[in-house]
Amino acid sequence: MFVGVIFCVILVLLYFKFKNYVPILMYHRIANVPGDRNSLPEEKFEEQLKFLAENNYTTITPDMLYEHYTKHKPLPKKSVMLTFDDGYHDNYTKALPLLQKYNMKAVVFPIYNWIGKPNKWENFGKKETTTMTQEELHSWLKAGMDIQPHTLNHPFLTECKDEELEKEILNSKQGFEKLLDKPMNYLCYPYGFFDKRVIEVVKKADYKMAFAIFDNVSLWHINLFALPRIPIPSHQKMWEFKLKVSSINVIFVAMRKWERDFKRFKRKIFK
Numbered sequence: 037m038f039v040g041v042i043f044c045v046i047l048v049l050l051y052f053k054f055k056n057y058v059p060i061l062m063y064h065r066i067a068n069v070p071g072d073r074n075s076l077p078e079e080k081f082e083e084q085l086k087f088l089a090e091n092n093y094t095t096i097t098p099d100m101l102y103e104h105y106t107k108h109k110p111l112p113k114k115s116v117m118l119t120f121d122d123g124y125h126d127n128y129t130k131a132l133p134l135l136q137k138y139n140m141k142a143v144v145f146p147i148y149n150w151i152g153k154p155n156k157w158e159n160f161g162k163k164e165t166t167t168m169t170q171e172e173l174h175s176w177l178k179a180g181m182d183i184q185p186h187t188l189n190h191p192f193l194t195e196c197k198d199e200e201l202e203k204e205i206l207n208s209k210q211g212f213e214k215l216l217d218k219p220m221n222y223l224c225y226p227y228g229f230f231d232k233r234v235i236e237v238v239k240k241a242d243y244k245m246a247f248a249i250f251d252n253v254s255l256w257h258i259n260l261f262a263l264p265r266i267p268i269p270s271h272q273k274m275w276e277f278k279l280k281v282s283s284i285n286v287i288f289v290a291m292r293k294w295e296r297d298f299k300r301f302k303r304k305i306f307k
């Protein structure tokens with residue numbers, strides 16, 4: 037009985053601790069590519085947007101999230117952020133019309149040196165496709181969506197030498213600002229990888245926040261330079277999607293994080 041009460045109290049405390057995390061969803065391609073977990077079929081994406089619209093969710097922008105976390109500016113009760121990594125062409129042709137249909141906003145993170153090109157940086161067996169062109173990026177902005185940098189070349193930032201790291205982070209910010217004539221304040225880490233050294237350079241380059249995935253993120257305190265995101269894979273079930281945008285969304289980040297930490301621990305022990 038006593039243990040049960042303690043368990044319930046812990047659950048309630050955890051709920052209040054984490055209920056203010058705004059779910060930040062991570063998408064890549066909107067396409068039907070069998071075997072690619074980063075490509076979500078168009079019909080599934082529409083089903084998800086329809087659910088968000090019918091259940092009064094508001095898709096917020098990075099600016100709104102920043103104002104909320106730094107100045108306590110209130111957000112709509114059911115807020116969610118939609119992010120697209122790498123700036124694939126199908127984000128423009130498939131995702132944008134659906135986002136407009138359901139009156140939703142999203143932010144795309146293109147790679148500066150890969151704008152309007154084939155996806156050759158993914159030379160690890162990914163299906164060939166292309167990325168959004170400069171004109172399409174401008175139309176994406178005109179449609180009320182946001183664009184923020186995803187570095188120059190999409191490297192593993194933690195493996196870059198100091199000089200290269202500064203270029204990847206600072207030059208992509210300056211390049212996009214010039215190209216799109218708007219401030220670039222929020223970086224997205226390629227592969228979600230970062231460390232203390234990377235964060236120092238991001239701060240020095242005057243970014244206000246940075247988006248990660250689950251690796252290396254802290255869940256107890258919101259770190260503006262290590263914001264966790266929840267991946268939406270190609271096989272995403274609707275019941276799970278509903279939980280991913282609910283007030284217990286952070287559990288999905290925690291599960292992936294613990295799984296990764298456990299695998300690392302196992303490798304250390306058995307190597």
Ligand SMILES: [Zn+2]
Nearest residue numbers: 121122226227
């Ligand atoms: Zn990426």
